[in-house]
Structures are given as structure tokens and as C-alpha cells.
Amino acid sequence: MTVQQSISTNKNTILVTGGAGFIGANFLLDWIAAGLGQVINLDKLTYAGNLENLASIEQNPAHIFIAGDIADKALIAKLLAEYQPRAVVNFAAESHVDRSIHGPEDFIQTNVVGTFHLLEEVRAYWGKLSAQDQSTFRFLHVSTDEVYGSLGADDTPFTETTAYAPNSPYSASKAASDHLVRAYHHTYGLPVLTTNCSNNYGAFQFPEKLIPLVLNNALAGKPLPIYGNGSNVRDWLYVGDHCSAIRRVLAEGKVGEVYNVGGWNEKTNLDVVHTLCAILDELKPKASGSYRDQITFVKDRAGHDQRYAIDARKIERELGWKPEETFDTGIRKTVAxxxxxxxxxxxxxSGEYRQWLDKNYTERAV
Structure with a gap:
């Protein structure tokens, strides 16, 4: 009977999935700028994955890009065996509620099936590590506050123990992935960490989300579409702050724990759009009038959650993290x-984006 020898992790290497997307790209840029080590970046390059986001590190030897899908078990196994990372950070996800309403199957395939395959291969890899490397290895899963459902105006913000109550195909698929991550820790002992963040904004965000959509339409002289009456409330988190929180959780988080990451910036959608218009009026004024003149109220999204709010006291209390940006400072950086x-x-x-706008907005009644 032969005894299988354990393998050792490369202490200088992490594997990041979805690293060409909005949050993943910002995480990679910050990680490499800080000289924190080599990143193996696996991204499927769907419509929201864009290598232009990473142009500044294209030639950097610390960044190795691999085109591929987290559902490709053979590829995941190959990358883990070849690069032997000390951690996996999973950003890969379909992440837009409206798209999940129009086409939920992609969300199930990536967020549920993809996460399952990724977990399976990481578990197999982790099982071959030495006892010392097993104890220091981490699988960090990046999730969303939307898994908690919707809050009323007077409800207390979401905590890490809030019961899950997802209301869209997107949030349901992310909830499923969160549960899988939790189960792989409790059943197999895989050293996992989960972060649930509020609405992110900042550089490189694909302009289907509210802030870049409004900026793009405003500058193009197009209507600024606001669902319903614009009263829906979100907590806004600057992407650079989110990335610093993930680094802190990866370095110091307690295995098996969940950390909510928020910006302490609750704003209605209408307030956000008014703020964007005011900044544009200041930085790039129109020939006449205000950008607010372009605001248009459209038919609400199906099952639109009224309010999200994150209680981020746990990560501050236990890991010493809190956001550096206020909404005022972060949104100005974003507009600039x-x-x-x-x-x-x-x-x-491009063409795909214009087709999406036509599909999601053109048929909505004003």
C-alpha cells in the first residue's frame, strides 16, 4: 500500500475567480499595487468580464490570466495542481437582478453549479495539502446582502445571523452558493470565509448598474431611467473599501465565519441620481438646464426589494475594518x-450592451 505524499502551497500565490469583472478587477489592481504576491486570474470573460479593466497589469509577471469557467472541473484541478495557491477568492458570479429576471438559467449554472464544481476541486486539492498548509489555506467566497431579502423602512439592518429570504433568481442563486460554502466547511472541514457586501460603486463598473448607467445616459443626452418612484433604498459601498475588507478577512478572518461589509451609506435611488446630476452639473455642465431634466420614471422591476441595509459592526469589532470613503467622497471619485x-x-x-438596454428599458412604460 502506497502512502500519498502531501503537497505544499505556494505562499506567494492566490487564485482569484472572476478577476476581470468590476469588483474582481479592482481587487487584483489593488493587490498587485500593494505587492502582495502573484495572482492567478480565472475569468470566463462574459459580457461583464473585460480585460481592458486590467490593462495596467497586462505585462506584470505577478498577474497570470487564464480564460475559463469555474464550472470546468478539469481546468480548476489543473490550475490548483500547477500553481498550488495558498488561497482561492471567488468573485465569479452572474450578478444583475434584471438579467436574472429575463434569463435565470445562466445564474443557476454559474452561481450554483459553478460554485459547486469549484468547491469540489478545491476540497480535493486541500485534502492533499500537508497538515500545516491545510491549516493556513483559505477559500473566500464573495457574496451579497441581497440574500437576506428586503427590509421595511424601520427594520434593523442585516446582520450575519439574519435569516436568508432571497427574492430574485439572482439572490436565490447567490443564497444557494452561500449555503454550499457553509456546508463544505461543516461537512468536510474546508476552511472557508464568506463576505456579504452592500451595493458597490466605483471604477470599471459595467454600465447596466444604476450609477454607471445614469452617468452614461446623462452624458449622451438620454433619459435617466428610475424604477417606480425612486424610493428604493440601498447601502452604498465604494469598491476600494470593499477590496480592503476582503483583504482583511482573508488575512485575519475566523474560519467558517461570515462578515457583512457595508458602507454605512443608505440612500434612495432618487437621491443617488440627484447627487450624480449635481456633480455632473458642476464638472461637465450642459449648455442649458440641468442633467436632472433627463430623469424619467419607468415601470418598476418585478419583485423589486424596497430596502437593503448592512450592519457592518462585526467586521469592525473583530477585524478592525471600516470604510474609508463616505458616499460624498467615493461618488466624486467615481464620477471623475x-x-x-x-x-x-x-x-x-457596444452592440450587446445596446441590445440589453433595448430589452430591459425600451418596453417599460413611462
Whole structure:
């Protein structure tokens, strides 16, 4: 009988899935800028995955890009065996509620089936590590506050023990992935960490989400579509703060724990749009009138959650993390970035994007 020898992790290497998307790309750029080690970046390059986001590190030897799907078990196994990372950070997900309403199957395939296959291969890899490397290895799963459902105006914010009550195909698929991650820890002992974040904003966000959509339409002289009466409330988190929270959880988080990451910035959608218009009026004024003149109220999204709010006291209390940006400082940085990077915007707002806008907004009654 032969005894299988254990393998050792590369202490300088992590595997990141979905690293060409909005949050993943910001995480990679910050990680490499800080000199924290080599990143193996696996991304399927769907409509929201964009290598232009990573142009500044394209030639950096610390960044190795692999085109592929987290559901591809053979590829995951190959990458783990070849690079032997000390951690896996899973950003890969379909992440837009409206798209999940129009086509839920992609969300099930990536967020549920993909996460399952990824967990299976990581578990097999982890099982071959030495006892010391098993104890230091981490699988960090990046999730969303939407798994908790919707809050009323006077309800207390979501905590890590709030019961799950997802209301869209997107949030249901993310809830399923969260449960799988939890189960792989409790059943197999896999050293997992989960973060549930509030609405992110910042550089490189695909302009189907509220803030970049409004900025793009405003500058193009198009209507600024707001669902319903614009009273839906979200907690807004600057993407750079989110990335710093993930680094802190990866470094110091307690295995098996969940950490809610929020910005302490509850705003109605209408308030956010008014803020964007005011900043644009200041930084890039129109020939006449205000950008607010372009605001248009459209038919609400099906099953639209009224309010999300994150209680981020646990991560501050236990890990010493809190956001550095207020909404005012973060949103100004974001608007300035989009104004300075119109070439990037023009590249991502291509044919597929225009087709999506037509599908999601054109038929909505004003």
C-alpha cells in the first residue's frame, strides 16, 4: 500500500475567480499595487468580464490570466495542481437582478453549479495539502446582502445571523452558493470565509448598474431611467473599501465565519441620481438646464426589494475594518473616473450592451 505524499502551497500565490469583472478587477489592481504576491486570474470573460479593466497589469509577471469557467472541473484541478495557491477568492458570479429576471438559467449554472464544481476541486486539492498548509489555506467566497431579502423602512439592518429570504433568481442563486460554502466547511472541514457586501460603486463598473448607467445616459443626452418612484433604498459601498475588507478577512478572518461589509451609506435611488446630476452639473455642465431634466420614471422591476441595509459592526469589532470613503467622497471619485475614461465606456457600451438596454428599458412604460 502506497502512502500519498502531501503537497505544499505556494505562499506567494492566490487564485482569484472572476478577476476581470468590476469588483474582481479592482481587487487584483489593488493587490498587485500593494505587492502582495502573484495572482492567478480565472475569468470566463462574459459580457461583464473585460480585460481592458486590467490593462495596467497586462505585462506584470505577478498577474497570470487564464480564460475559463469555474464550472470546468478539469481546468480548476489543473490550475490548483500547477500553481498550488495558498488561497482561492471567488468573485465569479452572474450578478444583475434584471438579467436574472429575463434569463435565470445562466445564474443557476454559474452561481450554483459553478460554485459547486469549484468547491469540489478545491476540497480535493486541500485534502492533499500537508497538515500545516491545510491549516493556513483559505477559500473566500464573495457574496451579497441581497440574500437576506428586503427590509421595511424601520427594520434593523442585516446582520450575519439574519435569516436568508432571497427574492430574485439572482439572490436565490447567490443564497444557494452561500449555503454550499457553509456546508463544505461543516461537512468536510474546508476552511472557508464568506463576505456579504452592500451595493458597490466605483471604477470599471459595467454600465447596466444604476450609477454607471445614469452617468452614461446623462452624458449622451438620454433619459435617466428610475424604477417606480425612486424610493428604493440601498447601502452604498465604494469598491476600494470593499477590496480592503476582503483583504482583511482573508488575512485575519475566523474560519467558517461570515462578515457583512457595508458602507454605512443608505440612500434612495432618487437621491443617488440627484447627487450624480449635481456633480455632473458642476464638472461637465450642459449648455442649458440641468442633467436632472433627463430623469424619467419607468415601470418598476418585478419583485423589486424596497430596502437593503448592512450592519457592518462585526467586521469592525473583530477585524478592525471600516470604510474609508463616505458616499460624498467615493461618488466624486467615481464620477471623475468615468469622465476621464470615456474611451473605456465607449468600448464596453457596444452592440450587446445596446441590445440589453433595448430589452430591459425600451418596453417599460413611462
Amino acid at each position: 473616473w468615468y469622465l476621464e475614461n470615456q474611451e473605456w465606456v465607449s468600448h464596453v457600451t
